[in-house]
Every structure is written in structure tokens, then in C-alpha cells.
Amino acid sequence: METRTVLILQNTNLIFTVEWEEPEQAASMAAVPIGSIIDVHGISLTETDDEGKFSALRVMLPTSDSIRILHKPDWLTPQRLLIGLTVACSLLILIVSWTFMVSQRNSALKSLICEREKAQIQLQNAHDMLEERVKERTAQLKFQITARKESELQSKAVLGERTRLAQELHDTLEQTLTGIALQLDTAAKLFNRSPESAIRHLELARNLMSQSQVEVRRSVWDLRCRALEQFDLPGALQRSARQFSYGTGIEIEVETKGQVRPLPEVVEENLLRMGQEALTNVIKHSSAHLATIELEFGAEQVILQIRDDGQGFTPENSAGAEAGHFGLLGMSERAKRLDGQVVLTSAPGKGTTVRVAIPLGPVQELPSLVPTETQMQS
The missing domain is CATH 3.30.565.10 (Histidine kinase-like ATPase, C-terminal domain)
Known part of the structure; x- marks a missing residue:
């Protein structure tokens, strides 16, 4: 079976066909893009009507090499332009729809903001009233806490003074009494053997006793x-x-x-x-x-x-x-x-x-x- 390839060409105001019969379709004929300017060499068949006027033209190509592409069509074809316009219109419609939707959301948001501002004003008024009450209550609590702290400080001061007096008595009176006891024990041991040494120890014990009296007065009245x-x-x-x-x-x-x-x-x-x-x-x-x-x-x-x-x-x-x-x-x-x-x-x-x-x-x-x-x- 043979395949006939037919190209529809246009030269100025003349539209004609180019035909070529071959066992299989040539790849060069199928690769010719629509809108290209081509150079065709072949056998021309013309047809006239009854009045002898030219009516049709057919060109038979002997081989596939009889057609040569002189200039391919531009990238911006009517189809592509139509597709671009379609996409642009779609985008424009999408933008308009999105703008309308955003404007509606903005209107709803403004209304919500107004309501929240009103609620905020009411909340602020309630907060101010609560703050006033808190201040009043805080002043009352401070007065109570101050009174309690003063009581605690007085109690701590009493305890601290008791501890200080206990330490003072231990470090003064108890130590002095220990020294007096030692001197008295030594005097008792030396009384029979060396009365003079015993008298010296008794004198030292008396001095310690006087010192103890001074320490007691100083601890009680702090007059030193x-x-x-x-x-x-x-x-x-x-x-x-x-x-x-x-x-x-x-x-x-x-x-x-x-x-x-x-x-x-x-x-x-x-x-x-x-x-x-x-x-x-x-x-x-x-x-x-x-x-x-x-x-x-x-x-x-x-x-x-x-x-x-x-x-x-x-x-x-x-x-x-x-x-x-x-x-x-x-x-x-x-x-x-x-x-x-x-x-x-x-x-x-x-x-x-x-x-x-x-x-x-x-x-x-x-x-x-x-x-x-x-x-x-x-």
C-alpha cells in the first residue's frame, strides 16, 4: 500500500496543494511546521472551468527532496497567542475573585476588631475597678503584715537577747567561777603544808570574785x-x-x-x-x-x-x-x-x-x- 502526503500551501492569493505518493510517509514531509515558507519543485497540474478560467493547481513532487524549508514560522503563533490570552484571562479572573474574597474578609475582620475593641474597653474598665479594690486590700494586708512582722521581730529580739545573755553568763560568770573553784581547791590542798601559798591562792580567788562582780554588772547594765x-x-x-x-x-x-x-x-x-x-x-x-x-x-x-x-x-x-x-x-x-x-x-x-x-x-x-x-x- 502506498501513502499519499498532501500539503496545503498558499502563495499570495493562491491556495494549492502539493502531493507526493510513496510507500511510507516521509519524515521530512511530516516535520514541516504549519506556517513555514517553503520552496517546492515538481510537476504542476492546473484545472480550468468551462469558461477557460484557472480554477485549481496541484503540484506533484517526484521525491521528498523536492521540498525545502526556507523559513520556519515564528514562536508566537495564533494558537499559542490564544492559549496565552486564555491563561491571562484565567489569572485575571482568579485575581479579581481573590481580591473580592479578601475585601470581604477584611470587612468581617474590621467588624470583629471593632467588637473586640469594645470588649477591651469594657475589660479595661473592669480591670481598673478590680485594681482599685486590690490596692485597698493590699493596703489592709500590708498593715496586717507589718503588725505581724513587728510582733515577730519583737519575739526574735527577745529570743536573741536571751541567747546573748546565756552566752554572756556562760563565757564570763561560769569561767570565773571555774577559776575560783580551782584556786579554792589548791588553797585547801596547801593550807596545812604551806599556809602562805594557800593565802595567795585565796587572794587570787578573791580577785576573781571581784572580776566576776564587774562582769555581772557589765552584762546586766552594759555600763562598760x-x-x-x-x-x-x-x-x-x-x-x-x-x-x-x-x-x-x-x-x-x-x-x-x-x-x-x-x-x-x-x-x-x-x-x-x-x-x-x-x-x-x-x-x-x-x-x-x-x-x-x-x-x-x-x-x-x-x-x-x-x-x-x-x-x-x-x-x-x-x-x-x-x-x-x-x-x-x-x-x-x-x-x-x-x-x-x-x-x-x-x-x-x-x-x-x-x-x-x-x-x-x-x-x-x-x-x-x-x-x-x-x-x-x-
Whole structure:
């Protein structure tokens, strides 16, 4: 079977056909795009009507090579232009629809915003009224809380004063009574063998009793004036060591290091009481032969250390406040009030060391009360 390929061509005002018969359709004929300008060579067949006028033209191609494409049509064809216009119209319709829908949503949103603004105004008015009521209630609660705090502060002040008085009595009266008891025991032992020595111990006990009276008056009425006394902490420690250890057979050395200078009254007072408490424990419990008191004035802290060569003990097994022993507890509380710390080191047969560290402000140029480093024995 043969295939006939027919092309419809136009030349100016003439429309004619180009035909070619072949066993199979040529690829070159099928590839000719519509609207192309081509060059055709072949056999021309014309037809005339009864009047002899030209009516039709047919061109028969001998081969497929008789047709040659001179110029392909432009990309913008009527079909493509129609498709573009269709797409543009569709997009325009879509945009108009979207704009209309957005305008409707905006109108609904504006209406909703107006309603919310009205609700917000009402809510603000209610909030203002509530805030006024809260302020009134807060003022009432503040008054009640202030009254309660004042009551609590008064209660705490009473408890704090009771604790302070308990510590003061323990660190003054109890220590002095311990020294008096030791002197009286020594005087009783020496009365038959050496009455003169016994009288000296009785005199020392009487001096301790007078000192105890002064301490009690000061604790009760707080009439002591430190500025007039020109308090000397190293000298006070030395005097306490001499009085407490007299006749006990314990040698006590007092050492002072660093730039000796006046300390705040509360620091000096608490260091003296803690030193006296440590000396009392050494005399009563340590069975020591030698005790050393070191007072070191540092740039930012003052350190008081009491060390003995006694029998020592295990700190974890020592008796505390529950057994009626308040000495170590009182020392810790005193140091804590001054932002300091107390470190106790002891072991059976290796003696005991009590180290108290109290922070101070920066060093100022002050005249020294005693030489930079002294060693005194009693």
C-alpha cells in the first residue's frame, strides 16, 4: 500500500496543494511546521472551468527532496497567542475573585476588631475597678503584715537577747567561777603544808570574785566604756591565762604576730570570750602541761589559736549542748555572728587545737599597742 502526503500551501492569493505518493510517509514531509515558507519543485497540474478560467493547481513532487524549508514560522503563533490570552484571562479572573474574597474578609475582620475593641474597653474598665479594690486590700494586708512582722521581730529580739545573755553568763560568770573553784581547791590542798601559798591562792580567788562582780554588772547594765579603758586584747588574754592557770601546773604561752592594732569592740570582746572558753576547757579537761595562745593580726583577718599537748579526744564523740556543755556551741555562734569560723582539731593522745578566724577590713596605718612579735610565759 502506498501513502499519499498532501500539503496545503498558499502563495499570495493562491491556495494549492502539493502531493507526493510513496510507500511510507516521509519524515521530512511530516516535520514541516504549519506556517513555514517553503520552496517546492515538481510537476504542476492546473484545472480550468468551462469558461477557460484557472480554477485549481496541484503540484506533484517526484521525491521528498523536492521540498525545502526556507523559513520556519515564528514562536508566537495564533494558537499559542490564544492559549496565552486564555491563561491571562484565567489569572485575571482568579485575581479579581481573590481580591473580592479578601475585601470581604477584611470587612468581617474590621467588624470583629471593632467588637473586640469594645470588649477591651469594657475589660479595661473592669480591670481598673478590680485594681482599685486590690490596692485597698493590699493596703489592709500590708498593715496586717507589718503588725505581724513587728510582733515577730519583737519575739526574735527577745529570743536573741536571751541567747546573748546565756552566752554572756556562760563565757564570763561560769569561767570565773571555774577559776575560783580551782584556786579554792589548791588553797585547801596547801593550807596545812604551806599556809602562805594557800593565802595567795585565796587572794587570787578573791580577785576573781571581784572580776566576776564587774562582769555581772557589765552584762546586766552594759555600763562598760571601752574607750576609757583602752582595751588591750593581747594583755587581756595574758591576764586571763595567768589567772586561770595559777597553781594548776599548766604552762601557758601567749604569742602575738603581725601589726597589733585596735579592733572593733565586738571583735575584741568575742575573741576574748572565746579565748577564755578555750582556756577553761584546757584546764578542766585536757590534763595538758603546755598550752599556747597565738593571736595573729593579718591584713584581712585576725586569727586566734589555742593549742595544748593534752590527752585530746575525738570531736565526733564529744559532749554537746544536749549534755549541758555549751562551750563549743557558744564559740561557734559568736564566730558566726562575725562571719568567721571555728575549727576544732583533736585526736586521742595528740592534744587539741582550736582555731578562730574573724574577717576584718583593710589595714589602716595605726600605732601598734605592743611590739610586732612577743612571747610571754606565765
